[in-house]
Amino acid sequence: MSKQNVLIYDTTLRDGSQAEGVSFTVASKLRVAEKLDQFGVDYIEGGWPGSNPRDMAFFEQVGSLDLQHARIAAFGSTRRAKTEVDQDAQVKLLLDANTPVVTIFGKSWLLHVTDVLRTTPEENLLMIEDTVRYLKEQGKEVIYDAEHFFDGFHDNKDYALSTLAAADRGGADFLTLCETNGGKLVTPFEESTRVVVERFPKSKIGVHCHNDAGVGVAVSLAGVEAGAVMVQGTMNGYGERNGNANLTTIIPNLELKMDRSTNCSKNLSKLRDLSLFIDDSTNLRPDIRAPYVGAASFAHKGGVHADAASKSTRSYEHIDPATVGNRTRVLVSDMSGRSSIMLKAKEMGMDVDGRSPEMKSFLEELKSLEFKGYEFESADASFDLLLRRFLRGENPVFEVLRFHVGVEGLSKEDATTSEATVKLRVKEETRHVVAEGNGPVSALDQALRKALEKDFPYISQISLVDFKVRILESNQGTNAITRVHIESTDGHLTWGTVGVSDNVITASWEALVDSVNYKILLETESQS
CATH class of the missing domain: 3.20.20.70 (Aldolase class I)
Known part of the structure; x- marks a missing residue:
């Protein structure tokens, strides 16, 4: 029938x-x-x-x-x-x-x-x-x-x-x-x-x-x-x-x-x-919790759920996500256990031994970071970099030695200008550059690109899709901790990074550096 x-x-x-x-x-x-x-x-x-x-x-x-x-x-x-x-x-x-x-x-x-x-x-x-x-x-x-x-x-x-x-x-x-x-x-x-x-x-x-x-x-x-x-x-x-x-x-x-x-x-x-x-x-942002099509529709956060889903997706997924063009995702947080980390690492193409001492130390580090205000659910790129550094000993291709940014405006009627100074070590060479922008984060972004573009010209493809600032423990007033999420794209892939500090500029800089590092990592792996 x-x-x-x-x-x-x-x-x-x-x-x-x-x-x-x-x-x-x-x-x-x-x-x-x-x-x-x-x-x-x-x-x-x-x-x-x-x-x-x-x-x-x-x-x-x-x-x-x-x-x-x-x-x-x-x-x-x-x-x-x-x-x-x-x-x-x-x-x-x-x-x-x-x-x-x-x-x-x-x-x-x-x-x-x-x-x-x-x-x-x-x-x-x-x-x-x-x-x-x-x-x-x-x-x-x-x-x-x-x-x-x-x-x-x-x-x-x-x-x-x-x-x-x-x-x-x-x-x-x-x-x-x-x-x-x-x-x-x-x-x-x-x-x-x-x-x-x-x-x-x-x-x-x-x-x-x-x-x-x-x-x-x-x-x-x-x-x-x-x-x-x-x-x-x-x-x-x-x-x-x-x-x-x-x-x-x-x-x-x-x-x-x-x-x-x-x-x-x-x-x-x-x-x-x-x-x-x-x-x-x-020009509307997608609803991540929309049934079937949302990014969170088949996302697993709790360690028990992630472990069960790794053994049988049907245990916590009512359909095969691919049926509607979606996919299973593992969210990493302070609720995560070894199963979550291993699934997330597998999702990123990494083979991790869940019983290694490094895994135990990494979990402790992850929980400590989240306690400080870090949140990696929307920051896969920052988590990937952290996982590689902690479990594989992979370090970024450049080292930040110092950065400084200043904002100047003569009066409230005049437009303010921002100037950033960035000092990096790239391939054993020290780079010291200055750039301007229409705001402090823009100036830092321009300075970072200027310091790296000679060795990594493809970073010019990066553009910021979204920039979110969240004040944690707002009862602390101006002393509150700030979390910054940045969403970046190169026109093909989109990735998220996170930074946390009691200084919004420092938090933004941290997320910005992770974003550039991740693009370099993607290009390096595609060429190898």
């Missing part, structure tokens, strides 16, 4: 763009559409024609894309009250978008009909039916989104169902039940959806959920259990307020947990890459 297929309708480019901090350019919307198509998404909602120039430009250009599977949908509303559908300007814009699919929403809740639209219940039903029928007559596939359906169903079940019947009479290809307020829990949601499925046995039912109660994914899956054959959502859960139902969680749950199939199944191993691409397109 074949699995039931569930269609995936993505509204990242429309509903997702309403999230705080999310903004797509036309170019990025087009790239996202291509990626969604390649992944196997069935419908891509491009925006609301006429609402802004960006959406209009998208619809003008999306037709030039060579999409292999996905169908582009334009989004809008039913005709206005007391307006002939063929005279409604907004409906005309939907047709002008020239998409194969049009999604329209209508009112299901009497409160909205009387207080928002300020029309009669009867006129609202005509608005729905007229608009769906007119769009169908123009050759469009029509998806009807029943806005606030579950609130309307709770308030007046018969009227909410009558709005669906109106769309059905008009010829809608899908009746989508929208949980617009995002507050319904699983049981009432599933029960209401089941009523609709039974009432409209010949219609295809979809669900569109929000995450205001933290159960957007759960209620979407409950809708499928009740008989829905389409799920609407956004990648990474982007959306207004607390976001929309997250498709990067819904899709693997359908495929791996619910014995359903999607047209994304053959590309499931690219799910994490797609998630990261979407975040990158909006």
